[in-house]
Amino acid sequence: MMINKRVKKAVIPAAGLGTRFLPATKALPKEMLPIVDIPTIQYIIEEAVQSGIEEILVITNSNKHCMENHFDKSYELEERLMNSGKTKEVKMIDEIANLANIYYVRQKEPKGLGHAILCAKSFIGNEPFAILLGDDVVVNKESKPALKQLIDAYQGVGASVVGVQTVAENQVHKYGIVEPDKRHKTKDERLVKLSGMVEKPKAKEAPSNYAVLGRYVLTPEIFQLLETQEIGAGGEIQLTDAICRLLDTQAVYAYDFEGTRYDVGDKFGFIKATIDFALGREDLKDDVGAYIQQVAQSCKAATKEEKEV
Ligand code: UTP
Numbered sequence: 001m002m003i004n005k006r007v008k009k010a011v012i013p014a015a016g017l018g019t020r021f022l023p024a025t026k027a028l029p030k031e032m033l034p035i036v037d038i039p040t041i042q043y044i045i046e047e048a049v050q051s052g053i054e055e056i057l058v059i060t061n062s063n064k065h066c067m068e069n070h071f072d073k074s075y076e077l078e079e080r081l082m083n084s085g086k087t088k089e090v091k092m093i094d095e096i097a098n099l100a101n102i103y104y105v106r107q108k109e110p111k112g113l114g115h116a117i118l119c120a121k122s123f124i125g126n127e128p129f130a131i132l133l134g135d136d137v138v139v140n141k142e143s144k145p146a147l148k149q150l151i152d153a154y155q156g157v158g159a160s161v162v163g164v165q166t167v168a169e170n171q172v173h174k175y176g177i178v179e180p181d182k183r184h185k186t187k188d189e190r191l192v193k194l195s196g197m198v199e200k201p202k203a204k205e206a207p208s209n210y211a212v213l214g215r216y217v218l219t220p221e222i223f224q225l226l227e228t229q230e231i232g233a234g235g236e237i238q239l240t241d242a243i244c245r246l247l248d249t250q251a252v253y254a255y256d257f258e259g260t261r262y263d264v265g266d267k268f269g270f271i272k273a274t275i276d277f278a279l280g281r282e283d284l285k286d287d288v289g290a291y292i293q294q295v296a297q298s299c300k301a302a303t304k305e306e307k308e309v
Pocket of ligand 1: 015016017018019059107109113135265
């Protein structure tokens with residue numbers, strides 16, 4: 001089935017407490033933490049734009065000003081840079097201000113991801129829309145951006161599609177895990193129809209190893225369900241629970257998207273992303289590569305010493 005409704009709008013929830021990154025997140029949303037020199041949310045917005053999204057709503061809390069400022073024009077800074085002949089930098093910061101049409105709305109209390117998405121109801125209206133979480137940064141040099149892969153899958157099936165990737169069994173308790181409908185086969189082996197979804201299951205109760213990783217294309221019917229969604233895991237209104245209820249009235253699919261995904265909401269994931277992104281940069285890769293080798297050698301020497309003692 002081909003459908004005409006284009007996915008033009010996206011929601012980026014950025015109103016979480018970011019407890020795993022305290023104290024950095026005391027006054028700064030975790031989405032503003034930079035991987036090398038670019039805040040995570042900028043990578044996310046670039047992915048949305050490259051996927052054909054035209055309008056973006058960021059759900060914020062009281063720390064929103066730095067995000068608004070980052071994506072706004074900064075005449076004063078541009079003038080100062082211009083006066084000191086830094087034209088390359090002027091171009092760079094000007095491009096950020098022209099990335100997309102970005103709007104902001106405040107989630108008054110951090111009642112959970114489901115509640116944050118409900119704050120986008122009037123912005124979205126009656127259209128299919130995308131959700132991107134800043135926790136998951138996906139790099140895709142070979143194929144389409146992760147969100148574009150989901151949007152294309154949505155265009156094919158005309159139903160909600162959640163982005164998934166396989167995770168190790170000892171990791172399933174950290175994620176929303178999908179339950180594939182085994183009776184239903186699709187032509188694309190990356191696309192599976194769902195019969196259920198469960199938030200953070202124990203390894204032995206997990207219905208699969210497919211974890212939902214921060215990319216969704218949903219139909220607007222989700223909002224009616226979020227309005228009546230009861231508090232779930234962690235005392236929060238969970239998006240996963242509402243998607244589960246959506247399954248009672250509509251088909252929902254999972255798409256196993258291509259790309260290397262970094263869990264930047266987690267400290268180790270964030271450090272890995274920083275190293276890999278630095279190694280991918282012409283201006284940094286030689287110095288960073290040499291430094292990593294030096295660190296690896298001293299770690300090896302320290303382990304040897306420990307063994308000898
Ligand atoms: P997380 O649970 O990963 O974010 O929510 P968190 O609560 O900020 O992180 P920790 O666990 O305390 O470190 C996933 C996404 O949903 C947003 C977060 O900003 C993140 O992008 N979120 C979560 C909201 O916007 N509002 C909420 O009430 C909760």
